[in-house]
Amino acid sequence: MQSPRIGQHGYAASKKVLPVKLTQLKRKLNHIGRDNTMSQVRTILTEGDPRLRAASQPVEEITSDVAMVISELHATLADFKARNGFGRAIAAPQIGEPLRLVAVQLGGRPFTLINPVIIWRSEATHLVWDDCISVPGHIANVRRHTSISLSYQNESGKTCHWNHLSASLAELIQHEVDHLDGLLMVDRIEHPEDLQPIARHAELIAPQRSEQRIKLEHIASASSRINPAFLASPQYRSPTLDTAIGAAMTLKVETLNPLRNFKGRGADHFVSHHIQQDKPAPLVCASAGNWGLALAHACKQHGLPLSVFVAENANPLKIAGIRALGAEVMFAGEDFDQAKQAAAHFAKQHGGLFVEDGRQAEITEGAGTIAVEMLAHGDTFDTLLVPLGNGALINGVGRWFKASSPATQVIGICPQGADATWQSWKRGTLVINDQVDTMADGVAVRAPIIEALEDMRDLVDDIWLVDEASIEKGMRLGLEHLGLLLEPAGALGLAAAYARRDQWPQDAHIATILTGANPSPTLTASLLAAFAAN
Known part of the structure; x- marks a missing residue:
């Protein structure tokens, strides 16, 4: 009453x-x-x-x-x-x-x-x-x-x-x-x-008050455990890109570091916790390339052995980088998820710890430091476009944004040819695809991670799909307006922003994270040839 x-x-x-x-x-x-x-x-x-x-x-x-x-x-x-x-x-x-x-x-x-x-x-x-x-x-x-x-x-x-x-x-x-x-x-x-x-x-x-798996206090303190080479990344706008997209767009550039991708933050944060154990187990992971690079870099810093499983068609430049950092590379399967199954089996057989990008909370919390930096100077954004693969990035930045700027719409961007995460999120149940078909190998997820999907429920406002032509356009925008040679997954935010260029409100302020600049040699040659032709 x-x-x-x-x-x-x-x-x-x-x-x-x-x-x-x-x-x-x-x-x-x-x-x-x-x-x-x-x-x-x-x-x-x-x-x-x-x-x-x-x-x-x-x-x-x-x-x-x-x-x-x-x-x-x-x-x-x-x-x-x-x-x-x-x-x-x-x-x-x-x-x-x-x-x-x-x-x-x-x-x-x-x-x-x-x-x-x-x-x-x-x-x-x-x-x-x-x-x-x-x-x-x-x-x-x-x-x-x-x-x-x-x-x-x-x-x-x-x-x-x-x-x-x-x-x-x-x-x-x-x-x-x-x-x-x-x-x-x-x-x-x-x-x-x-x-x-x-x-x-x-x-x-x-x-x-239910406990959140991803801790804000851990995100806030994570930068103290992360190599400074991965922190304080550039954040700016490009006037010509704003014109092309039809909206004010802030860019968080996570490619100007030794690995040319954002994953060093999560890898450093995870490994810094792992080595505190009395006898830290050797690490095993599966990767399309960038996660293997990041974990290999962190393991080298701390003298930890690492085995990285990759698909047989993985980017050769990324594989060379992983080996140069001292990790063992093993080929298994036709795609990332088959390599992941082999990695998990290997870790179980040999007493290693299988580390899955998006599953361990420390990885996600490390990625969340990107959001801390994005909001540190009072900036506000209507929409944040986040490339979405296994979910560590979107859950880390989403957790901080929703506790700091709750009106910001956090939108995940997936390729149409790798839409298992989109389907799982929309249906509220795990969907595993038989195959993927996209140039964006860094987010070509066929079997999403359950823990990451659960985290997304309170942190992600929507997930959008982009086709291959849009992804290619996003890469070209990065080269033409920013002078950056982005890989397909790294350009997903640009792809989505351009695809909706006629739909942004007049005063919209959007943002995206440019997550990687390690395209395959074939893609690099194709992109540069198209750029030269214009």
């Missing part, structure tokens, strides 16, 4: 969203929440203070005073969490400021919801135990919509949409919007026993 206060105020969806005017404070706001050392920690109001019962006013302009409130809101939340071990968000009324502002800190880059409005609610509801830093002595069992969608302005004043939140995040945001409307969780209890002492927090609330 709802309380009279709920009926009186309703939900925030009935309130008009006002556009936020930006002032010269934009640069300052882009960094709010990143460094709270200079911001004042405010007193958190608690139940009984009448200021918690007032409906907050929309933010119409980001003045210096509003900017200060946002900064102090983040500082106060960070301080509370450091002292108490929990706290994911705080609303401005909780520090006595009647503004429609919510500071959110989910473990990635902190962000702010300005004028948040719930624009959709699931019909399904559920009871959930809730805590509140303004009701410090109790927890409450309240009914919430299982999922919601949200509209808000970000720190740059741009209207964003955060759609179909998970149950845990939906509960959190409904709680914060209640604060903006002058409601507390105690107003939503239905029975006296729904209010319990805070001493039962660990018993009742902790079990509700």
Whole structure:
């Protein structure tokens, strides 16, 4: 049964969203929440203070005073969490400021919801135990919509949409919007026993929040374990590429390192953990080339033996690179997945550890450092296009993006000729194809990894397919506009962006990761010949 206060105020969806005017404070706001050392920690109001019962006013302009409130809101939340071990968000009324502002800190880059409005609610509801830093002595069992969608302005004043939140995040945001409307969780209890002492927090609330396999704190600290040669990769835009694609496009270039691909991050992070064991087992992997290069590089640094299984038609340049790094190369099967089966069997027979890109969490967490760098300077993106093979990259960057910039649509890009991951994700069940048919050997997955598919459920918004002609066009765009000789898998984001060049909104800001520049000699010759002919 709802309380009279709920009926009186309703939900925030009935309130008009006002556009936020930006002032010269934009640069300052882009960094709010990143460094709270200079911001004042405010007193958190608690139940009984009448200021918690007032409906907050929309933010119409980001003045210096509003900017200060946002900064102090983040500082106060960070301080509370450091002292108490929990706290994911705080609303401005909780520090006595009647503004429609919510500071959110989910473990990635902190962000702010300005004028948040719930624009959709699931019909399904559920009871959930809730805590509140303004009701410090109790927890409450309240009914919430299982999922919601949200509209808000970000720190740059741009209207964003955060759609179909998970149950845990939906509960959190409904709680914060209640604060903006002058409601507390105690107003939503239905029975006296729904209010319990805070001493039962660990018993009742902790079990509700499922553990994520990919840890944000591990992503945040992973760079300390990764060779600096793979870190701080270039990030920029090309004006001529923007014109060709029809949208502003930021490029994260992961090819300017000793391996010419992104996988060194995950390999370094994994091996740095593996060697901490008393007797680390020799490693075995299967690879289309780039993962073998990365793991061979990491194993050489630490003196670990490595056996790399490759398909009989694998890229000869990548094979030569793997051997040059001291790893043993073994040929097995007609494609990557057959090589993977042989590698797993070999590891079991010889006491090695089979390391599968996309299965071990440490690999994915290492790849996630790319997202940390992409968002480190306050950039925001509407859409992130991620080449999708076994899933380590998209799950690593997706995990950080969804905790730092949740309105960003994380889109995986697969070749039409290797669509098992797309089919599995769409159907919600594992689909294994009999064969693959694509030039993009680096993502030519026939049998997806179950753990990676499960990770994608909460991190990936959609998966798009691109045909071979589009992939070739993506490679040509890389050469013509960026001077980069990308391999097919490395150009998938460019391929997808160009294929949808007539569909991007006028003010769209998209991004992609250029993941590899190790094309086969045949592809290189073909691409250069076509480029010279034009």
